[in-house]
Amino acid sequence: MTPTDPVPTPQQLFRWLDSGRISREQFREAMAVHAREIIQEMEQAHTNPLVAKFNELMNRREAWKWTRKHGELLIREILCALMDEERFTPARWLWNAAHPHIPLHCFFRTRGTPVLRFVEMQVQPQAVTLVVEHGGSETLQPVQERFMLRRNRRTQLFVEHRQLV
Numbered sequence: 001m002t003p004t005d006p007v008p009t010p011q012q013l014f015r016w017l018d019s020g021r022i023s024r025e026q027f028r029e030a031m032a033v034h035a036r037e038i039i040q041e042m043e044q045a046h047t048n049p050l051v052a053k054f055n056e057l058m059n060r061r062e063a064w065k066w067t068r069k070h071g072e073l074l075i076r077e078i079l080c081a082l083m084d085e086e087r088f089t090p091a092r093w094l095w096n097a098a099h100p101h102i103p104l105h106c107f108f109r110t111r112g113t114p115v116l117r118f119v120e121m122q123v124q125p126q127a128v129t130l131v132v133e134h135g136g137s138e139t140l141q142p143v144q145e146r147f148m149l150r151r152n153r154r155t156q157l158f159v160e161h162r163q164l165v
Contacts, residue, residue: 007033010095011083034092055111062117063105070123072104078121078128079107081149081157088162090116090134115142126151131165 008016013030016022022030045052066075079097082088090109093116097107109116113136120131128149136142144165149157 007092009083009091010034011091037092051112055109056105058110059108060105062108062110063103066118066121067104070121072100074123074128075104076100077157078130078149081159082132082147085147085159085162088134090114113137119144127160128157 007030010031013022013027017024017027063075076097079094083091083094083097085091093109094107096102107116108118114134115136116132116134118130119133120129122129128147130147130149131144132147133142133144146163146165147159148161150160152158
């Protein structure tokens with residue numbers, strides 16, 4: 001891990017620490033980056049509470065829409081599968097999606113930048129096809145990607161294929 005590399009997701013950092021690939025100090029430094037991001041978001045929410053509340057309501061609406069159609073367990077499974085995907089930038093916010101005590105709306109970002117929202121989802125017993133809109137900034141549009149997820153022998157979803165839409 002060099003200073004120019006993007007910061008790995010917390011899930012990757014835990015795996016690297018457990019395997020001995022990084023030291024405890026490197027782990028703490030990398031996790032501090034994630035902690036600073038969370039603190040920045042909290043400061044922005046404190047600075048502009050009306051926008052923060054509106055964004056929260058829109059995120060709740062997004063989570064409710066997909067939960068009503070497909071159930072909370074499946075949505076969490078999908079988020080966990082996306083969390084393990086390499087080079088998927090929003091994975092850094094999904095690392096604790098499996099924890100049922102964290103509200104589902106916390107993982108969606110429908111307004112502002114960066115964006116993370118589901119555009120389309122088709123669910124079959126052993127597969128899920130999902131179009132996700134993510135990323136973006138003041139100058140760049142968000143990217144839409146199609147993910148094909150399948151269940152493995154342990155019935156866990158994993159990303160089989162992904163492509164830009």
